[in-house]
Amino acid sequence: MKQYLLAVQDDESAPPPSEEDFRDNLARTGKVTAEMRSAGAWVFVGGLMPSHATTVVRPHNGTITMTDGPFAETKEQLGGFWVIQCDDLDQALAWAEKCALACGNPIEVRPFNIIPGD
Amino acid sequence: MDLDSVYRAEYGRCVATLTRLLGDIGLAEEAVQDAFAVAVQKWGDTLPPNPGAWIVTTARNRAIDHLRRESTRDARHAQALLLRQPDEPQEVGPVRDDELRMIFTCCHTSLSPLAQTALTLRLIGGLEVGEIARAYLAPEATVSQRILRAKKKIRDAGIPYRVPEAAELPDRLPPVLTVLYLVFNEGYTSTSGELVRTDLCLEAVRLARSLAELMPDEPEVIGLLALLLLTEARRPARVGPSGELVVLAEQDRSLWNRDLIAEGHELVRQCLRRAQPGPYQLQAAINAVHTDGPATDWTQVLALYDQLLRHSPTPIVALNRAVAVAEVHGPAQALAAIDELDLPGYHLLPATRADLLTRLGRTADAIAAYDEAIALATNDTERTFLETRRARLARPQPGPASR
Numbered sequence: 001m002k003q004y005l006l007a008v009q010d011d012e013s014a015p016p017p018s019e020e021d022f023r024d025n026l027a028r029t030g031k032v033t034a035e036m037r038s039a040g041a042w043v044f045v046g047g048l049m050p051s052h053a054t055t056v057v058r059p060h061n062g063t064i065t066m067t068d069g070p071f072a073e074t075k076e077q078l079g080g081f082w083v084i085q086c087d088d089l090d091q092a093l094a095w096a097e098k099c100a101l102a103c104g105n106p107i108e109v110r111p112f113n114i115i116p117g118d
Numbered sequence: 119m120d121l122d123s124v125y126r127a128e129y130g131r132c133v134a135t136l137t138r139l140l141g142d143i144g145l146a147e148e149a150v151q152d153a154f155a156v157a158v159q160k161w162g163d164t165l166p167p168n169p170g171a172w173i174v175t176t177a178r179n180r181a182i183d184h185l186r187r188e189s190t191r192d193a194r195h196a197q198a199l200l201l202r203q204p205d206e207p208q209e210v211g212p213v214r215d216d217e218l219r220m221i222f223t224c225c226h227t228s229l230s231p232l233a234q235t236a237l238t239l240r241l242i243g244g245l246e247v248g249e250i251a252r253a254y255l256a257p258e259a260t261v262s263q264r265i266l267r268a269k270k271k272i273r274d275a276g277i278p279y280r281v282p283e284a285a286e287l288p289d290r291l292p293p294v295l296t297v298l299y300l301v302f303n304e305g306y307t308s309t310s311g312e313l314v315r316t317d318l319c320l321e322a323v324r325l326a327r328s329l330a331e332l333m334p335d336e337p338e339v340i341g342l343l344a345l346l347l348l349t350e351a352r353r354p355a356r357v358g359p360s361g362e363l364v365v366l367a368e369q370d371r372s373l374w375n376r377d378l379i380a381e382g383h384e385l386v387r388q389c390l391r392r393a394q395p396g397p398y399q400l401q402a403a404i405n406a407v408h409t410d411g412p413a414t415d416w417t418q419v420l421a422l423y424d425q426l427l428r429h430s431p432t433p434i435v436a437l438n439r440a441v442a443v444a445e446v447h448g449p450a451q452a453l454a455a456i457d458e459l460d461l462p463g464y465h466l467l468p469a470t471r472a473d474l475l476t477r478l479g480r481t482a483d484a485i486a487a488y489d490e491a492i493a494l495a496t497n498d499t500e501r502t503f504l505e506t507r508r509a510r511l512a513r514p515q516p517g518p519a520s521r
Binding site for chain 1: 275
């Protein structure tokens with residue numbers, strides 16, 4: 001069994017969705033998550049606050065510096081993600097297609113390298 | 119048959135089978151290369167009765183030895199896979215389905231189109247990186263990098279090694295067709311040395327036949343097979359007695375393979391009845407016109423090229439269409455049609471221009487265009503052909519008295 005990160009790419013320069021759109025979106029993505037659970041593919045899911053709430057903690061010669069904001073100041077930011085488990089990339093891509101259609105955003109599919117207990 | 123031809127013929131098939139047995143392309147390639155290294159020492163002048171089976175069995179045994187000494191996760195995984203294989207007969211030969219699996223893995227939609235083709239030419243066609251670079255008009259280092267990266271992605275992203283199900287085929291098929299087309303092309307006018315690499319042509323035809331058996335309801339699969347058959351049918355007439363290139367108009371049509379032409383025409387008729395034209399079916403139809411009757415009906419060819427150009431508006435199609443324009447409307451119109459084409463490094467553009475300029479009597483311009491084409495041509499036979507044409511121009515034209 002492999003694990004994949006399905007990362008939602010959020011365009012923060014776009015106007016925020018209306019309350020109603022936001023609720024519809026949650027309902028659709030929630031349905032995909034429920035489907036993942038019953039298929040035994042679900043590991044984790046979460047939606048993130050926008051990048052204004054981000055802090056980067058950086059090590060430097062044994063001390064720490066902190067900066068306000070995300071790693072990279074680009075308009076595309078990580079908006080949320082699923083972690084799924086399945087046999088191969090084809091299955092992961094099939095889930096990613098459902099996620100992309102449900103949330104209306106691009107999804108980056110990335111395999112895990114290290115899985116605890118594997 | 120010597121070791122080199124065995125390598126050419128069996129490398130791709132053996133890697134495909136070993137990939138199924140080991141679950142990893144990199145390990146499979148290493149094992150097959152190891153087995154060929156053993157073959158160099160053991161075979162001497164007498165080949166085993168079934169060289170492919172010998173290579174697969176030896177590669178499998180070498181891989182088992184190798185994996186027993188390794189303790190990485192990949193090695194454990196591969197070993198587990200090997201142990202799970204059902205009891206196979208001692209002499210395991212390459213399996214036909216493995217090649218189809220390998221093609222669909224190499225042409226997976228999550229790989230870039232260029233990576234798909236490079237990988238398939240390397241792993242299925244057994245082409246060297248330099249040959250692939252020419253097929254792409256790309257630098258060798260770029261191609262080598264692309265193949266390496268694609269193999270790593272297949273392994274790390276978990277691209278499965280299987281033939282897609284029916285519902286997936288519409289998405290998964292087009293890249294496979296492109297790749298087979300390119301393999302055939304590389305065989306038909308190979309990168310260097312002799313003009314034709316028969317093995318690659320036959321390999322592409324063989325794989326196209328397998329695909330057509332697997333997907334008889336896909337019109338473009340049938341179109342591709344028809345195109346390859348009708349082109350392959352003319353191969354015996356394409357090289358003259360002293361190895362020189364013979365152009366279509368001057369070919370001895372009695373040398374064409376009638377069986378392949380009949381088969382190709384029948385497939386084109388099937389496509390016409392289906393009436394779902396696509397680029398491969400249109401090219402097949404063009405070649406059906408070329409191989410129908412004692413001479414080509416150029417008006418029909420031009421009409422088909424017009425249709426093809428609407429389907430695939432690429433500079434190469436425009437260049438080929440210009441050849442038909444010259445026959446129907448004359449060389450001046452054809453020259454105007456290719457004037458603004460951008461095909462850097464592609465010798466057939468200046469070669470076509472040179473031919474059109476010759477026909478217009480613009481000798482000095484034609485010679486300059488031939489020089490450009492000769493400098494770009496990498497195939498010896500094609501270069502000789504261009505040099506012969508150029509030499510005819512450099513000499514004063516013989517008058518009627520000398521004929």
